Structures are given as C-alpha cells and as structure tokens.
Amino acid sequence: MKVPTGCMFSHIVRGKGKDITYQNAGVDCGFVGALNAGFCNWRIDFTYANTGNKTYHTSRGTTHTECKIDPMRNNAPQTLPHYGKACAHLNINGVRRVSQCHHITK
Template identity: 75%
Template sequence: MATALATVAAVLLSGSPNAHAGAAGSTPVQTFEYSVGGMTMKIPTGCMFTHIIRGSGKKISYQNAGVDCAFVDALSSGFCNWRIDFTYADTSHRTYRTSRGRTHSECKIDPMRNNSPQTLPRYGKACARLYVTGVQRASQCHHVTK
C-alpha cells in the first residue's frame, strides 16, 4: 500500500477525457507522538499527505487525500482516531465551506478519503486537512482559478 497514492496520482493525471485541469501535491507529515488508550503512539518521518483534485474552473469532478508512508514497517499501528476534512476558502482566504470527514477509531497506516464532486460558489483554494485525535497534523491546498 506504500505506493497506492502514487499509483492513483499517476492514473488521475495521465489524461482522462473528462478532466480539464488537475493538481496533485504532497506535504510531509511531521513526526509526532500521541496517546491512545494509555499507549504512546509515534509517527516517524517518511510519511506524506497527498491531495489530488481535478475539474474545470469552480467545478470539482474528483478530490482525494490520504497518507502514504515510505517505511510502512516503521509504523507499529499507524494513525488512530483520524479524519480528513476538505475546506474551501475564497480569494480573501476566508473559509466558507468544510466537508468534515468522519473520525475513524480504527488504526490505519494509509488513511484516505474521497470527496463528492461539486461546484464551488467562488474561486479561491481547496484544501485537505489530516487530523489525528482532533489535532491537525498536515494540510495541503490547491488554488481554484479560471
């Protein structure tokens, strides 16, 4: 599964007849520790949070975000109590919509979420945000323009 997001990104950006524009970007998930049920969990370096979006203008036809870790064996149980939110802001950086993901109590080494196609009311930016135990751990954004 370590290359799942890279494969998805390659397929999505390879040129679908319905896609007019698209973007994929990744940001490192910084090393952090958190507690679950009295146990300390550690996320090591080597994990990337990737956000993929495609569409045309304000119309988003596909959006996905997830974590891909280079050294999966280094993760003992992965990300627990995680969720991924998608947020949308106008050109003045004011967030006007949030699609909050559900919190997953199970632990996963490769948390991922898709969002429904939609048409945004204004230009600005679309972001994906990773939360673990309610704390934002990574975000990645794309500008939505004409």
Template identity: 70%
Template sequence: MQAPTGCMFTHIIRGGGRTITYRNAGVGCGFVGALHSGFCNWRIDFTYADIGNRRYRTSRGRPHNECEIDPMRNNAPPKLPRYGKACASLHANGVRRDTPCRHTTK
C-alpha cells in the same frame, strides 16, 4: 508536515475553474514509514476558502476510531460558488497533522 518519516499526505483535485470532477486525500507510507503503528482516531476534512482566504465551507470527515497506516477519503465533487482554494486536513488523535491546499482559478 508532521507525519512519520517515509509517509506523505497527498491531496489530489481534478477539474477546471470552479468545477471539481475528482477529489481525494490520503496518506501513503513506504519503506521505514510503513513500519509505524499508523494514524489512530483520524479523520480528513475538506475546506474551501475564497480569494480573500475567508473559509466558506467545511466538509468534516467521518471519525475513524481505529489505527490505519493509510487513511484515505474521497469526496463527492462539488461545484464551487467562488474561486479561491480547496484544502484537505489530516487529523489524528485530535491534532491537525497537515493541510495541503490547491488554488482554484479561472
């Protein structure tokens, strides 16, 4: 992950099978990480891929032009048409910083 020391990009999904009941992604910083200037010009995208790793949906996050130490995005829970994986990507200043994924299975 290319986040400042002391920061972590988290991706939380709750639900079962292809039904997501809650989804959130964001950055948390503590100690030394809380001293940095934040993430500027950021957005968080949610993507979905099938079991063959073929992306079939992207929910592009709203661009934020300000700098924030703790960017976060919640997403309306979707009903997925396929099993596979759900990912969240943090972009700052036009660079993808991290992309954690969670597998959706039976």
C-alpha cells in the same frame, strides 16, 4: 505526533475552473514508514476558501477509531461558488496535523 519517516500527505483535485470532478486526500507511506503502527483516531476534512482566504465551507470527515497506515478520503464532485482554494487536513485525536491546499482559479 511526528509524521513517520517515509510518509507523506497528498491531496488531489481534478476539474476545470470551479468544477471539481474528483478530490481525494490521504497518507502514503513507503519503506520504513510502512512499518509504523499507523494513524489512530484520524479524520480528514476538506475546506474551501474564497480569494480573500475566508473559509466558506468545511466538509468534515468521519473520525475513525481504528489505526490505519494509509488513511484516505474521497469527496464528492461539486461546483464551487467561489474561486479561491480547496484544502485537505489530516486530524489525529482531534488536532490538525498536516494540510495541503490547491488554488482554484480561472
């Protein structure tokens, strides 16, 4: 599956240190991208890895069977046990299609 022209996957993390106060990920489409049929059978997962790049937690999203032009998911505020990185992954039909990560440091 190709990501439609004019679409991008974004991941927002707000907070300080290991405290995440807000986290959101989704697809934004504009212009020509907004004309496509949407993303079907989609799911957004959040993963967390330590500084050694070892994933220690996955927050698996719900699979949505409907087709949506702007799939989005929020995740609850939390305090991470380790510094490292927080990532968001868009899965279509059970296959990871795109990811974006943020490094969580002191």
